[in-house]
Amino acid sequence: MGESLFSPSHFAAKRRKKLSNLQNVSTARQELPAGVLAILAHTGKSRSFLCEEPIRNVTRKGLAGFELNVNLTSYRALPLSCIEGLILKIDGKDINVAGAQLVLNGTGHKFADLAGLSEVWWFILEPAILFVPSELPLAKGSHRVEATLITVEPYVTAGRFSFYHPASSTLTVE
Amino acid sequence: MTEKQGLKLGVTLHSFTPEYITYKWSLEDMLQLVSVLGGGVEIVGPAHQRGYPYLTNEFERIFKSSVERWGLTPTSYGTYADPFMLKDRDLNADEMVDYMVPQLKSAAQLGFSIARLQYFSYTVIERLLPWAEKLNLKMGYELHVPLMIKSEKTQELIEQIERINSPYLGLIPDTGIFARSIPEFCLTGLRAAGVAEQLVQRAIVLWNARTSNHVALEELLKLGLRKENIGTIERVWGSFGWSEPEELRDILPRVIHMHGKFFSMKDGLEPDVRFEEVTKVLVENGYGGWMSSEYEGQDGVNTFDLVREQQAMIRRFAAKYAAN
Numbered sequence: 001m002g003e004s005l006f007s008p009s010h011f012a013a014k015r016r017k018k019l020s021n022l023q024n025v026s027t028a029r030q031e032l033p034a035g036v037l038a039i040l041a042h043t044g045k046s047r048s049f050l051c052e053e054p055i056r057n058v059t060r061k062g063l064a065g066f067e068l069n070v071n072l073t074s075y076r077a078l079p080l081s082c083i084e085g086l087i088l089k090i091d092g093k094d095i096n097v098a099g100a101q102l103v104l105n106g107t108g109h110k111f112a113d114l115a116g117l118s119e120v121w122w123f124i125l126e127p128a129i130l131f132v133p134s135e136l137p138l139a140k141g142s143h144r145v146e147a148t149l150i151t152v153e154p155y156v157t158a159g160r161f162s163f164y165h166p167a168s169s170t171l172t173v174e
Numbered sequence: 175m176t177e178k179q180g181l182k183l184g185v186t187l188h189s190f191t192p193e194y195i196t197y198k199w200s201l202e203d204m205l206q207l208v209s210v211l212g213g214g215v216e217i218v219g220p221a222h223q224r225g226y227p228y229l230t231n232e233f234e235r236i237f238k239s240s241v242e243r244w245g246l247t248p249t250s251y252g253t254y255a256d257p258f259m260l261k262d263r264d265l266n267a268d269e270m271v272d273y274m275v276p277q278l279k280s281a282a283q284l285g286f287s288i289a290r291l292q293y294f295s296y297t298v299i300e301r302l303l304p305w306a307e308k309l310n311l312k313m314g315y316e317l318h319v320p321l322m323i324k325s326e327k328t329q330e331l332i333e334q335i336e337r338i339n340s341p342y343l344g345l346i347p348d349t350g351i352f353a354r355s356i357p358e359f360c361l362t363g364l365r366a367a368g369v370a371e372q373l374v375q376r377a378i379v380l381w382n383a384r385t386s387n388h389v390a391l392e393e394l395l396k397l398g399l400r401k402e403n404i405g406t407i408e409r410v411w412g413s414f415g416w417s418e419p420e421e422l423r424d425i426l427p428r429v430i431h432m433h434g435k436f437f438s439m440k441d442g443l444e445p446d447v448r449f450e451e452v453t454k455v456l457v458e459n460g461y462g463g464w465m466s467s468e469y470e471g472q473d474g475v476n477t478f479d480l481v482r483e484q485q486a487m488i489r490r491f492a493a494k495y496a497a498n
Binding site: 032033035036039040042043044045046047071075076077078079081082115116118121123124125152154155156160161162163164 | 191254255
């Protein structure tokens with residue numbers, strides 16, 4: 001008979017065999033398939049709460065105001081009940097967001113109503129529109145926009161508390 | 175295809191979050207990348223599945239076509255309990271079951287054999303188990319910071335698992351619980367968020383002394399931590415834990431999957447997570463499941479290269495301890 005089934009070298013040999021899929025993998029880029037290299041060469045878009053698209057002066061269901069595109073600030077979809085609030089400044093001036101709406105797939109939801117919308121999901125790859133009612137249109141040209149979205153990550157162990165996601169950008173009105 | 179033996183390496187698409195949410199890599203792109211990163215794929219339900227928690231025919235086809243095209247193995251599906259999703263109160267048991275069951279169905283229908291559970295699901299586990307059996311889907315509580323191996327809550331989960339003693343219920347340790355230090359990028363993040371240097375230094379001391387989240391936060395607030403920075407401190411205590419890798423040995427019979435959480439790579443090594451010791455325990459004890467590489471570090475880096483480098487490191491360690 002050969003070595004004992006319980007000898008350390010037997011176990012080592014067994015382990016080496018088991019590890020066959022772990023051996024000889026190089027990290028050199030040139031060995032990658034062309035399709036993978038093509039993916040690695042992709043470029044993306046910048047991402048923060050504020051999207052880069054211009055601000056638009058609009059009338060939404062009879063209500064005058066302006067709108068801009070915004071991203072969800074998490075890494076995952078959240079139900080709208082996890083959107084706690086918004087702080088918005090334009091050109092250094094606080095904007096009253098009491099009547100502001102988050103528009104998802106064409107449906108506007110007032111910020112005050114979001115708490116009750118635990119079954120409406122904001123998908124991570126789906127920018128929303130932030131509509132702010134305003135009697136006066138925003139002047140054409142550049143505006144400094146500072147915005148903070150306040151969210152809840154609904155599983156972080158300490159319980160429900162707020163995360164602040166500040167963003168600032170210079171956006172144009174066309 | 176023959177079943178691979180021993181420790182198997184794969185990746186969670188969560189690693190690619192920076193590229194995914196900036197539209198650099200689509201879902202299909204990421205699945206193709208997995209084909210050269212070990213072949214085991216893990217997804218995060220609410221991040222990757224449009225229509226979550228429900229499964230659409232479209233998503234099922236997209237996912238399965240990539241799995242078939244690239245010869246992937248769906249490993250673990252990340253479910254969420256999200257107990258704090260309501261404004262005024264926590265989800266009750268009925269609501270949590272109603273939220274979890276579609277996720278388990280999604281996982282099984284997509285071909286996953288394991289569902290990662292957030293530990294909050296433990297309150298309704300006996301109502302989820304019949305579904306797991308019916309769907310032939312193993313469920314595992316993720317041991318993610320602050321749930322370290324010796325934590326009271328973890329011990330409670332282990333007691334429950336032992337009592338129920340079902341092949342459909344186990345553990346999924348996340349290697350973030352085996353940290354040796356707070357990663358540098360995280361400290362940089364605290365400073366960038368406006369946390370005063372004195373508070374950053376105090377946070378390091380408190381973490382090194384293994385102070386609990388609650389006690390540490392209380393002290394930092396007294397020292398002047400601002401309310402809007404609570405989240406940044408919660409992230410530190412919620413990401414890096416101080417379990418001993420040797421403790422993994424005791425729970426390994428109940429481990430059904432691993433999250434290979436890492437935060438950075440430097441000269442072929444992960445400076446802040448004790449991967450060598452963890453891999454040693456896994457290999458020496460004949461762990462035959464998957465480990466999903468899970469990058470969760472700073473943005474602005476190529477996460478694909480980092481995952482490759484991390485997997486190469488784990489392979490080196492695995493070969494070293496297999497040969498001993």
